[in-house]
Amino acid sequence: MSCCGGGCCGGGAADTQDVSIESMPSVMPSVAPITTPGVTLQEQAMQQQAQATDAPAAPERREVKPAAATSVHREPGAAVASATPAAQAGPAHVTEPTRYDAVLLSGFGGPEGQDDVIPFLRNVTRGRGIPDERLEEVSHHYRHFGGVSPINDQNRALLDAMRKAFVAAGVDLPIYWGNRNWAPYLDEALEQAAADGVRTMLAIPTSAYSSYSSCRQYREDWADALEATGLQGSMQIDKVRQFFDHPGFVQPFVEGVEAAVAEARGAGHADDAIEVLFATHSIPTADAERSGAPDLFSWGEGGGYEGQHLAVAEHVMQQTAPEVAWQLVYQSRSGPPSQPWLEPDINDAIEALEGRTAVIIVPLGFVSDHMEVMWDLDEEALETAEEHGLWARRTPTPGTHPAYVSALVDLVQERIEGRPVDERGSVTSIGPWFDVCRPGCCENPRLGFKPAIAGLEP
Ligand SMILES: CC1=C(CCC(=O)O)c2cc3nc(cc4[nH]c(cc5[nH]c(cc1n2)c(C)c5CCC(=O)O)c(CCC(=O)O)c4C)C(CCC(=O)O)=C3C
Ligand SMILES: [Fe+2]
Incomplete structure (x- = not known):
């Protein structure tokens, strides 16, 4: 995996973070790594590993996503957990300009080889009582394609397109990429961001509509990643609105x-x-x-x-x-x-x-x-x-269609600007969806409410 072929990184320390932990040494540097322009963290890690005499022979492969969070962090007087000041009170639409340090592109994740398939499916279905026969059944779809879901490569392509579009639009923010169910995981992205000095992020789910699976579950997984990394009190994460009608x-x-x-x-x-x-x-x-x-x-x-x-x-x-x-x-x-x-x-x-x-x-x-x-x-x-x-x-999915990529840039810009709701892009009479999820939004009635960020309680 490479960052972006060298064309868009510009050597910024925070621009080379689509780190595949599978190929990293098991001991991660605890401080921001010094990056060389055009050299990905992965390449650097491999060089370091080659130089180190006591480096582990095989890098660790991580099969399990972060544990479910037990709590969330709320600033004194804030209604919304881990939100930036402009979103802490839980406005339907944030109309106060906000400075973010970075964007967090959050994917579903998918297996990248036959050995990944079952552990990936366990991550997806954790706590949901999906019977093993069903997991086996679903695994056949992945096995048919060599155990590889195309989703990670599609998100890498999207990330690349977004970085270029950010440069073109003058949005000077690094983009971190983490997945809910497979490496690179959300907590790995947060850890890297924190190491790079990032304190506020605007999260984008690769999912356009409102439902438990397509909205709240992302909010729960961000809460899990914040707790797993110990960043609950020091990292603030808002989310862009669901963008089905952008x-x-x-x-x-x-x-x-x-x-x-x-x-x-x-x-x-x-x-x-x-x-x-x-x-x-x-x-x-x-x-x-x-x-x-x-x-x-x-x-x-x-x-x-x-x-x-x-x-x-x-x-x-x-x-x-x-x-x-x-x-x-x-x-x-x-x-x-x-x-x-x-x-x-x-x-x-x-x-x-x-x-x-x-x-x-x-x-x-x-x-x-x-x-x-x-x-x-x-x-x-x-x-x-x-x-x-x-x-x-x-017919095609949005993929890396320039209009879709521009939409994602626009969703970031409207939050940076605190753009008034009537000036936001929306093609249906439903109107621009909420920046901060409303109470009870996208509840899963079987699982109940779990710790989640980017919304009002419950
Ligand atoms: C609304 C929705 C989206 C769209 C929004 C979004 O994009 O987020 C979506 C996307 C996706 N769903 C995906 C894969 C799976 N979804 C599963 C299971 C489930 N999905 C559900 C809903 C959704 N799912 C639900 C209610 C379940 C059952 C309960 C549960 O288990 O939560 C299972 C488990 C096995 C099974 O039950 O079939 C798998 C493997 C992949 C990855 C594909 C790849 O690898 O290329 C993607 C993008
Ligand atoms: Fe699904």
Whole structure:
């Protein structure tokens, strides 16, 4: 792994921190390492290891994510744990300019080899009672691709694109990258940031919508990482708003649907023979009901999670092909059959189609072509479509689309500026989501409330 090919680092000490701890010596330097421009920390570590006579032969590989936090730290009088002063009182939107030392790009994480698969799945499902058979079942998806999820490389590419976009936009902040479920872990990113002198961070989850899995779980994992590193009292972390309706996040989907509809028409499919399926991750209906800020909106049964997806899908269709039929469908369901999850499943929806000859699958719930897209859509759903004799296309995810990268830069800029809410980018009538999560937001009713940052209690 390299930082950025040398083009964007500029030699700043805090610019070379996408550290893979797997390949680091087991004893980490406790002070900020002195970096040489163009040389990554990993390369330096390897040099140091080669020079040291008593260096361990094999670097330690870390399989377990940080332990669950037992508490959070709140400054005197603050309502929000580990927040910067501008966010401590818990405003819906922070309109006070804030100086951050760094940005924390927070990914899901994914295995990078066959040996990683099961420990990775244990991290993902920790404390959730997912049976081993299900873990084995899911592991097949990863094993099929050599035990490697593409997600880490996609986040490395995003990180690289963001660093370049920061330079171009004059945002002079280093970006640290850490994952919830695999190396480089969130606590490793925080440790490195602290060693580099960082005290305030703005966190970006690689996840656009509101739900336990896509919002609160990130907030809990940041709390875990702060406690595990002992940085609870000295590091402040805010989060950007969920960005499902930021125009730059939506733009790649608009372009994808536009192109796919044009292609379907070109292949001879009439508008009333085309169906657009907006696909997102299913979640338990009990989670869905508590997603978003359920007490502040009148969402349907699927809560804010479903309501946000519907609003974005509606916008995409209005922009592209208002006369074409569409629906929101779900994928990647897990958990026991007795537990209700959001439906319909994409494969069932395809089977139920009548009078259609073409289907366009839009991965609206995902930011990159990771395993849920590669397997559940490109392997399974496209096969279902083929079995039913349908012409089918899967449109792109945002990935490193310049509009998406610019959206992430804009989300950082609006917080640095303390931009008023009516000047923020948003394409749906829901309006720019909350900077600080509302009480009870995205509750997991089975697990209860756990220590979390970036939101009002509980
Ligand atoms: C809403 C949502 C997103 C989108 C938001 C976001 O992007 O964050 C998402 C993303 C992802 N989910 C992913 C992988 C997995 N999700 C699982 C399990 C679950 N996801 C859930 C929901 C979501 N998941 C839920 C309610 C569960 C069951 C309960 C639990 O266990 O929490 C399991 C365990 C096995 C299984 O149950 O299937 C795995 C392996 C990967 C990585 C892919 C890769 O490696 O390329 C990514 C990006
Ligand atoms: Fe998932």
